[in-house]
Amino acid sequence: MSQYDFDLFVIGGGSGGVRCARIAAGHGARVGVAEERFWGGTCVNVGCVPKKIMVHAAEYGQWAREAPAFGWTGMRAGEHDWPALVAARDAEVRRLSGIYDRLLGNAGAQAFNARATFIDPHTLDVGGRRVTAGRIVIAVGGRPIRPEIPGCELGLVSDDLFELKELPRQITVVGSGYIALEFACLLRGLGSEVDLVYRQALPLRGMDGELREAMAEALTSQGIRLHPGETLARLERVGDGVALTTGSGRTLPSGQVIFATGRVPHTEGLGLERAGITPGRSGCVPVTVQQATEQPHIFAVGDVTDQLNLTPVATAVGHALADTLFGNKPRVASFLNVPTAVFTSPPAAMVGLTEEVAAQEGPVEIYSARFTPMRHTISKQPRKTFMKLVVSARTRRVLGAHMLGEDAAEIMQGIAVAIVAGATKEDFDSTIGIHPTAAEEFVTLRTMTRRVG
Numbered sequence: 001m002s003q004y005d006f007d008l009f010v011i012g013g014g015s016g017g018v019r020c021a022r023i024a025a026g027h028g029a030r031v032g033v034a035e036e037r038f039w040g041g042t043c044v045n046v047g048c049v050p051k052k053i054m055v056h057a058a059e060y061g062q063w064a065r066e067a068p069a070f071g072w073t074g075m076r077a078g079e080h081d082w083p084a085l086v087a088a089r090d091a092e093v094r095r096l097s098g099i100y101d102r103l104l105g106n107a108g109a110q111a112f113n114a115r116a117t118f119i120d121p122h123t124l125d126v127g128g129r130r131v132t133a134g135r136i137v138i139a140v141g142g143r144p145i146r147p148e149i150p151g152c153e154l155g156l157v158s159d160d161l162f163e164l165k166e167l168p169r170q171i172t173v174v175g176s177g178y179i180a181l182e183f184a185c186l187l188r189g190l191g192s193e194v195d196l197v198y199r200q201a202l203p204l205r206g207m208d209g210e211l212r213e214a215m216a217e218a219l220t221s222q223g224i225r226l227h228p229g230e231t232l233a234r235l236e237r238v239g240d241g242v243a244l245t246t247g248s249g250r251t252l253p254s255g256q257v258i259f260a261t262g263r264v265p266h267t268e269g270l271g272l273e274r275a276g277i278t279p280g281r282s283g284c285v286p287v288t289v290q291q292a293t294e295q296p297h298i299f300a301v302g303d304v305t306d307q308l309n310l311t312p313v314a315t316a317v318g319h320a321l322a323d324t325l326f327g328n329k330p331r332v333a334s335f336l337n338v339p340t341a342v343f344t345s346p347p348a349a350m351v352g353l354t355e356e357v358a359a360q361e362g363p364v365e366i367y368s369a370r371f372t373p374m375r376h377t378i379s380k381q382p383r384k385t386f387m388k389l390v391v392s393a394r395t396r397r398v399l400g401a402h403m404l405g406e407d408a409a410e411i412m413q414g415i416a417v418a419i420v421a422g423a424t425k426e427d428f429d430s431t432i433g434i435h436p437t438a439a440e441e442f443v444t445l446r447t448m449t450r451r452v453g
């Protein structure tokens with residue numbers, strides 16, 4: 001019998017923590033998990049899931065607006081019933097969160113509805129109870145932050161979207177990353193007036209340059225007012241709204257302001273110093289490729305490590321860690337060629353290298369297309385599709401794929417398999433398309449657009 005209460009204790013019951021705990025328990029380890037707020041964590045409760053339900057809601061409005069062009073008389077978007085959406089969304093979130101809790105019990109892990117903090121490298125305070133563990137996994141995720149400007153407390157953050165009692169008549173969204181663009185589009189789709197304020201010339205810093213241009217056009221044609229190249233000076237209350245003054249001195253009167261200016265690891269007050277762990281940038285827990293911290297028996301997975309902050313990455317890493325520690329199957333999850341999507345309207349998705357990064361590493365061929373998909377030749381909506389392949393001129397391998405357009409996220413998952421498997425441009429060319437689809441364009445991009453690098 002081990003000298004510890006548990007073989008493994010996981011701090012945080014989100015995507016990474018629950019997966020790691022569940023798999024470790026399945027391998028026969030004695031596992032405890034603490035969750036202080038909501039089982040399933042950010043993704044299930046205030047992230048991917050409730051966000052995607054609201055994206056779907058916005059899309060129904062879009063379909064209804066397009067329907068008359070296809071002969072549907074009497075179909076119109078009408079007024080959106082916010083409380084009805086909130087009730088349906090929250091019921092689904094409760095259902096999923098309950099599943100996460102039950103999954104742990106079924107796997108034989110002991111779940112604590114409590115906050116856990118370090119007392120020493122092997123001992124935790126779990127809701128007032130002293131618990132020891134041979135190994136500990138930190139899976140505390142992250143939390144949204146406000147920029148430090150006067151009046152910042154008047155602005156909302158992403159968690160607050162899921163508490164709004166009504167659709168804002170007008171909202172100013174600050175930032176141009178994933179959350180800013182997704183929230184701007186879904187709120188616009190549901191009927192809000194939306195202003196988007198961001199520092200760069202184009203949204204989605206770090207993504208493919210042409211895709212960023214296509215995204216700016218798509219946002220504009222959706223009726224979102226873009227304010228690029230703006231920093232923030234202050235927020236003030238004006239009547240029952242909030243006014244945002246930018247660094248250039250412009251004041252944007254707003255109903256609400258929501259900051260989507262990034263997240264930080266949730267390590268404040270966790271007692272990392274008592275565990276002998278020195279936090280990294282923004283309070284993250286630095287890890288080796290095996291997810292170990294500077295204490296060889298303490299590991300970290302998911303957003304708290306601030307690497308690739310995506311749910312499937314957190315679960316893949318948590319699963320691999322549990323297999324390594326308790327399943328006699330040592331392995332690490334790959335961070336290479338992780339596909340990702342931005343659930344805007346239309347959505348964007350990508351996998352692999354951007355043109356800019358690939359061109360720094362060697363000569364690349366670019367194959368790209370912009371077209372109006374069949375649905376919109378009829379709907380007459382100004383919703384274009386953009387697709388692009390980045391191909392190594394030397395190895396012929398497809399290094400990156402980028403898309404903005406209907407179903408981009410659904411299409412990119414399959415493209416990612418091909419890229420992970422090392423497919424060449426010729427493999428893409430010899431694959432027969434599915435007709436008529438937009439996806440078939442990825443296997444019929446015959447003419448090189450340009451050569452760079």
Ligand SMILES: Cc1cc2nc3c(=O)[nH]c(=O)nc-3n(C[C@H](O)[C@H](O)[C@H](O)COP(=O)(O)OP(=O)(O)OC[C@H]3O[C@@H](n4cnc5c(N)ncnc54)[C@H](O)[C@@H]3O)c2cc1C
Pocket residue numbers: 011012013014015016017034035036037038039040041042043044046047048049051114115116117139140141142158179266270301302303304308309310311312314
């Ligand atoms: C608005 C939004 C939309 C998103 N959309 C997507 C998307 O579409 N696709 C995608 O892949 N990713 C998306 N993400 C990112 C995704 O949610 C995260 O990458 C993922 O949840 C990270 O999982 P995690 O296990 O690291 O942390 P989390 O899911 O954040 O879980 C950490 C858990 O630990 C708990 N906790 C913290 N400290 C303690 C403590 N001391 N004791 C006990 N419990 C503690 C927290 O309450 C939380 O439940 C989105 C994020 C946001 C905010």
Ligand SMILES: NC(=O)c1ccc[n+]([C@@H]2O[C@H](COP(=O)([O-])OP(=O)(O)OC[C@H]3O[C@@H](n4cnc5c(N)ncnc54)[C@H](O)[C@@H]3O)[C@@H](O)[C@H]2O)c1
Pocket residue numbers: 147148174175176177178179180182198199204205231232260261262263308309310340341342343
């Ligand atoms: N669809 C998805 O997979 C999805 C959706 C949402 C979130 N996420 C994950 O969550 C992470 C966090 O999302 P996010 O959108 O908060 O972060 P982000 O890093 O993607 O974007 C932050 C934005 O805020 C801006 N910003 C930062 N500080 C600022 C300041 N002081 N003033 C003005 N602007 C400022 C940045 O320039 C950037 O545009 C993402 O990186 C992603 O990993 C994924």
